[in-house]
Amino acid sequence: MSDKTSLLDARGIGKSFLGIMALDGVDFTLARGEIHALLGENGAGKSTLIKILTGVYTRDRGTVALDGEDVTPANVAEAQALGIGTVYQEVNLLENLTVAENLYLGRQPRKFGLIDRREMRRRSEALLSRYGLSIDVDALLSSYSVAIRQIVAIARAVDLSGKVLVLDEPTASLDSHEVEMLFSVLRRLREEGLGIIIITHFLNQVYAVADRVTVLRNGRLVGTKKLAELPRLELISMMLGRELQHITREHQAEAETIAPTAEAPIRFAGYGKRGSVAPFDLSVRPGEVVGIAGLLGSGRTETAFLLFGIDRADSGTATIDNKEIALSSPEAAISNGFGFCPEERKTDGIIGDFSVADNIALALQARQGWSKPISSREKAQLAESFIKSLDIRPPDANRPIKFLSGGNQQKAILARWLATNPRLLILDEPTRGIDIGAHAEILKMIERLCAEGMSLVVISSELEELTAVAHRVIVLSDRRHVAELSGDQLTADNIMQAIASSARLEAAE
Amino acid sequence: MIHSRNLPFVTTLGIFVIAYALCVLQFPNMFSTRVVGNLLTDNAFLGIAAVGMTFVILSGGIDLSIGSMIAFASVFVAVMVNSLGVHPLIAFAAVLVISTIFGSLMGAMIRYLGIPPFVVTLAGMFLARGAAYLISTQSVPISHEMIDAIQGFYFRFPGGGRLTALAILMLAVFIVGAFVAGRTRFGANVYAIGGNQQSAELMGVPVGSTTIGIYALSGFLSGLAGIAYTLYTSSGYSLATVGVELDAIAAVVIGGTLLTGGVGLVAGTFVGILIQGLIQTYIVFDGTLSSWWTKIVIGVLLFVFIVLQRAIIWYSNRKLAESRLREV
Numbered sequence: 001m002s003d004k005t006s007l008l009d010a011r012g013i014g015k016s017f018l019g020i021m022a023l024d025g026v027d028f029t030l031a032r033g034e035i036h037a038l039l040g041e042n043g044a045g046k047s048t049l050i051k052i053l054t055g056v057y058t059r060d061r062g063t064v065a066l067d068g069e070d071v072t073p074a075n076v077a078e079a080q081a082l083g084i085g086t087v088y089q090e091v092n093l094l095e096n097l098t099v100a101e102n103l104y105l106g107r108q109p110r111k112f113g114l115i116d117r118r119e120m121r122r123r124s125e126a127l128l129s130r131y132g133l134s135i136d137v138d139a140l141l142s143s144y145s146v147a148i149r150q151i152v153a154i155a156r157a158v159d160l161s162g163k164v165l166v167l168d169e170p171t172a173s174l175d176s177h178e179v180e181m182l183f184s185v186l187r188r189l190r191e192e193g194l195g196i197i198i199i200t201h202f203l204n205q206v207y208a209v210a211d212r213v214t215v216l217r218n219g220r221l222v223g224t225k226k227l228a229e230l231p232r233l234e235l236i237s238m239m240l241g242r243e244l245q246h247i248t249r250e251h252q253a254e255a256e257t258i259a260p261t262a263e264a265p266i267r268f269a270g271y272g273k274r275g276s277v278a279p280f281d282l283s284v285r286p287g288e289v290v291g292i293a294g295l296l297g298s299g300r301t302e303t304a305f306l307l308f309g310i311d312r313a314d315s316g317t318a319t320i321d322n323k324e325i326a327l328s329s330p331e332a333a334i335s336n337g338f339g340f341c342p343e344e345r346k347t348d349g350i351i352g353d354f355s356v357a358d359n360i361a362l363a364l365q366a367r368q369g370w371s372k373p374i375s376s377r378e379k380a381q382l383a384e385s386f387i388k389s390l391d392i393r394p395p396d397a398n399r400p401i402k403f404l405s406g407g408n409q410q411k412a413i414l415a416r417w418l419a420t421n422p423r424l425l426i427l428d429e430p431t432r433g434i435d436i437g438a439h440a441e442i443l444k445m446i447e448r449l450c451a452e453g454m455s456l457v458v459i460s461s462e463l464e465e466l467t468a469v470a471h472r473v474i475v476l477s478d479r480r481h482v483a484e485l486s487g488d489q490l491t492a493d494n495i496m497q498a499i500a501s502s503a504r505l506e507a508a509e
Numbered sequence: 510m511i512h513s514r515n516l517p518f519v520t521t522l523g524i525f526v527i528a529y530a531l532c533v534l535q536f537p538n539m540f541s542t543r544v545v546g547n548l549l550t551d552n553a554f555l556g557i558a559a560v561g562m563t564f565v566i567l568s569g570g571i572d573l574s575i576g577s578m579i580a581f582a583s584v585f586v587a588v589m590v591n592s593l594g595v596h597p598l599i600a601f602a603a604v605l606v607i608s609t610i611f612g613s614l615m616g617a618m619i620r621y622l623g624i625p626p627f628v629v630t631l632a633g634m635f636l637a638r639g640a641a642y643l644i645s646t647q648s649v650p651i652s653h654e655m656i657d658a659i660q661g662f663y664f665r666f667p668g669g670g671r672l673t674a675l676a677i678l679m680l681a682v683f684i685v686g687a688f689v690a691g692r693t694r695f696g697a698n699v700y701a702i703g704g705n706q707q708s709a710e711l712m713g714v715p716v717g718s719t720t721i722g723i724y725a726l727s728g729f730l731s732g733l734a735g736i737a738y739t740l741y742t743s744s745g746y747s748l749a750t751v752g753v754e755l756d757a758i759a760a761v762v763i764g765g766t767l768l769t770g771g772v773g774l775v776a777g778t779f780v781g782i783l784i785q786g787l788i789q790t791y792i793v794f795d796g797t798l799s800s801w802w803t804k805i806v807i808g809v810l811l812f813v814f815i816v817l818q819r820a821i822i823w824y825s826n827r828k829l830a831e832s833r834l835r836e837v
């Protein structure tokens with residue numbers, strides 16, 4: 001290990017946007033044959049550092065050396081030519097192109113000066129097969145799920161990277177199996193001597209795959225350490241600059257305050273849609289958090305779509321306070337006091353040129369009707385309170401939201417739905433892409449909302465998170481509700497078992 | 510298997526074949542090489558310009574300067590050849606250089622000053638028209654033995670139709686255009702930018718040079734269309750070809766290219782041109798209809814296509830949702 005020479009060497013990198021210091025004198029070194037995690041809270045400057053190294057932004061200060069030679073890539077193409085392949089946090093490739101065209105954009109195989117489509121298809125299939133993916137590479141990218149798109153993006157970047165591979169939150173939409181596959185590819189590339197930078201908010205994954213870690217806080221370097229010698233708690237306090245308050249299951253006590261006999265005011269009976277989710281019963285009491293667990297594709301998101309009227313149920317009834325309601329559209333759901341914070345916030349949620357305050361006020365405004373505008377003072381107060389409670393950074397309500405870091409944008413979208421003070425709030429993966437400090441804040445906020453009598457449905461692939469916040473967890477498998485766990489039964493192990501045993505049942509059938 | 514992105518093209522082709530068959534049922538004479546030959550010749554200049562417009566729209570932009578540029582090119586060539594006695598080939602070369610530079614400047618402004626294409630090319634439209642007026646406000650006839658030779662050149666089809674030099678030029682432009690769009694890296698970059706400029710940039714597409722290239726190509730092809738127009742009418746006139754950019758846009762959209770960019774085919778634009786030509790031919794054959802019917806039918810077709818495109822987007826979204834459900 002001692003003969004590892006540094007492959008990429010960045011010194012004293014500085015960058016400011018509109019007078020805000022995003023990076024301030026950051027040093028970063030990447031060795032040949034190492035996987036290097038880059039960590040920090042939302043807005044710490046991780047993506048900015050990546051973009052400087054890969055030619056998207058020009059640095060204000062500092063030097064970057066690749067293989068001992070000073071480099072200053074002026075754009076992504078130049079960085080690619082230097083052997084740096086990147087998956088950016090916000091990129092989902094091009095939906096209007098086929099999978100093969102996406103994989104080989106800018107470097108298509110050619111014959112007599114013309115693109116050789118057959119060769120491109122052949123290579124694409126070979127490339128994706130290494131990720132266990134055998135799909136029609138001539139189909140449009142848009143016809144595939146987010147997870148597949150993410151794998152395609154990773155495959156492209158890996159293929160492009162002769163020396164350095166950069167992955168900015170690559171695992172956000174992957175399930176554990178796909179993450180494992182990605183990691184085995186990364187380990188193989190490490191053997192081949194590649195330098196790999198990975199950004200993620202999942203600490204488990206950091207410890208599973210990375211050799212060293214560099215932590216940024218508020219645009220400054222906190223330190224670079226070997227992971228083998230770094231206890232988890234110390235890493236967390238490096239990131240936060242303080243100790244993380246322990247998340248306890250204090251609500252367990254509160255659970256008893258919900259009278260078990262009380263009639264649930266919001267009820268779905270035999271609710272379902274053919275080809276989407278099998279009919280299920282669901283009732284939610286005020287102040288209750290119902291968790292939904294299951295593997296990717298088990299029907300979690302589809303259940304949310306049904307509850308919020310995005311998809312129309314073809315069986316069953318929905319009742320509120322014993323009155324039957326028709327959830328024929330999201331508008332209908334909103335007017336019944338429902339709120340929904342979707343999984344694909346990155347692409348669906350934000351209006352980039354609007355300010356943070358406007359983005360937060362949007363759903364509330366829509367619910368009040370556009371004829372009754374929210375006054376700018378109200379809006380400012382609203383924004384102020386959420387910026388504080390969710391720790392949105394920078395704390396500037398008037399900044400266009402597109403200038404915020406990815407995780408801070410997500411917090412603002414969450415704030416949008418919280419602001420409507422809904423009766424039933426459906427959260428699909430509420431903490432994905434959000435740093436560990438804000439993660440705890442969000443879980444606390446969920447508990448506070450419950451105490452105020454709001455009902456919540458939380459969908460999450462993080463079982464620890466579900467067991468921490470939910471009073472009851474419904475387990476989905478193969479688009480059916482297969483189990484319901486509560487009380488002492490509610491542990492991550494039991495959820496896993498419920499998923500596994502139903503899968504085994506199906507295999508036996 | 511028809512991929513959904515080729516669906517608009519297939520639909521257009523179907524509409525053309527059916528419409529042509531209906532025309533032939535009513536006027537059997539329309540099924541002749543003569544009609545086809547004339548149709549190609551009459552629409553040659555529009556077709557050439559529409560190829561350039563296809564690239565612009567595929568990239569998510571628009572070029573409003575085309576009609577003015579055609580007029581400018583035709584007056585410029587006519588005055589050079591007729592009043593100044595310059596050899597036509599030199600005049601052609603000069604006008605192609607000017608129009609290409611003009612287009613690249615517009616592309617550079619769009620890219621580096623961040624001004625929307627609509628505004629930049631609107632300014633270009635006024636500029637080119639003004640420059641044409643400056644050269645001459647009269648219709649300038651052109652005659653030169655070489656021009657006569659080009660005009661007199663044709664292949665004879667069986668059945669008496671003529672494949673003229675203009676028609677050959679247009680077909681060549683379409684074929685080259687289709688190869689550039691479908692089989693070169695430049696073409697792939699055009700689709701990429703039209704799909705999502707920011708993503709394209711992060712994937713390493715040279716957005717700057719490609720944007721300049723797109724508008725340079727459109728400028729070049731409007732210059733070439735101007736030359737074709739001069740040959741077609743044997744004159745140059747600064748008041749001519751007003752609104753031709755809109756006819757070109759119509760041909761592109763009817764040909765199945767999405768106005769928002771990223772989806773479409775050069776071959777579709779060819780069918781779009783054929784459909785417009787077919788309507789004109791039908792009106793000529795009928796003899797009683799006003800030529801304004803062309804505009805009305807094109808208007809209706811545009812509506813049909815925009816609705817069709819919406820339907821396709823809706824359909825592919827639904828398929829997407831279904832495919833998500835299928836995987837586990």
Ligand SMILES: Nc1ncnc2c1ncn2[C@@H]1O[C@H](COP(=O)(O)OP(=O)(O)OP(=O)(O)O)[C@@H](O)[C@H]1O
Pocket residue numbers: 017018020021022040041042043044045046047048049089393394402403404405406407408433435
């Ligand atoms: N293009 C931009 N214009 C203005 N400010 C920006 C821009 N990009 C980033 N910033 C600011 O720079 C800071 C660092 O952002 P960056 O995206 O690097 O954070 P990050 O560490 O990647 O966070 P996350 O985990 O949320 O993705 C933030 O305060 C952000 O608001």
Ligand SMILES: [Mg+2]
Pocket residue numbers: 046047048089168405406407
């Ligand atoms: Mg980031």
